[in-house]
Amino acid sequence: KAGVTQTPRYLIKTRGQQVTLSCSPISGHRSVSWYQQTPGQGLQFLFEYFSETQRNKGNFPGRFSGRQFSNSRSEMNVSTLELGDSALYLCASRLSGRSYEQYFGPGTRLTVT
Amino acid sequence: GESVGLHLPTLSVQEGDNSIINCAYSNSASDYFIWYKQESGKGPQFIIDIRSNMDKRQGQRVTVLLNKTVKHLSLQIAATQPGDSAVYFCAENTSGQNFVFGPGTRLSVLP
Numbered sequence: 001k002a003g004v005t006q007t008p009r010y011l012i013k014t015r016g017q018q019v020t021l022s023c024s025p026i027s028g029h030r031s032v033s034w035y036q037q038t039p040g041q042g043l044q045f046l047f048e049y050f051s052e053t054q055r056n057k058g059n060f061p062g063r064f065s066g067r068q069f070s071n072s073r074s075e076m077n078v079s080t081l082e083l084g085d086s087a088l089y090l091c092a093s094r095l096s097g098r099s100y101e102q103y104f105g106p107g108t109r110l111t112v113t
Numbered sequence: 114g115e116s117v118g119l120h121l122p123t124l125s126v127q128e129g130d131n132s133i134i135n136c137a138y139s140n141s142a143s144d145y146f147i148w149y150k151q152e153s154g155k156g157p158q159f160i161i162d163i164r165s166n167m168d169k170r171q172g173q174r175v176t177v178l179l180n181k182t183v184k185h186l187s188l189q190i191a192a193t194q195p196g197d198s199a200v201y202f203c204a205e206n207t208s209g210q211n212f213v214f215g216p217g218t219r220l221s222v223l224p
Contacts, residue, residue, distance in 0.1 A: 033211060035214075043157075048211055090156050104149070104158070
């Protein structure tokens, strides 16, 4: 079974631009969570989607948003990029919102200049 | 690597020795825990999990111990190998909500 895939793997953007990252969960998994990983803050939860609905949300500004499609694929968007948004963005999937085992993708490395 | 923190705790062990990585979790109501391994340039890899109704679970070369009294989790790696060098994270979950991750520990295996 294929794992979680994320595209693109690397991205360089300029301050003020916006970016969209994509995640395809493991086949059959309906819950997708997004995390931001930085050296200073570690792994921080952004949001979780299940059946196209945002189920949980972390403590991030409204510039960070996401959505999930009917095939469980998910996208996250960051608008008006700031230098501090440079990070590894990780997507993780699990079978359902109540299923505990969570598997990560390789991440998208975003650099904001 | 992407998971490096400026003040990330580091554990150095000799190849072949056993490693013990510790984690203090925050929520006494957490009922599920996962240990992840993250190598440089990769996403976290699921190693082993444990539910709160257990205090020990064994996998291949790894054992997780849970002490709910002091909210402490540990990961034991037997016969540590160079390929075990990575950053290890514990994550806690409460009733299927979002996971909360610890800061991570860097394991360095010495030849």
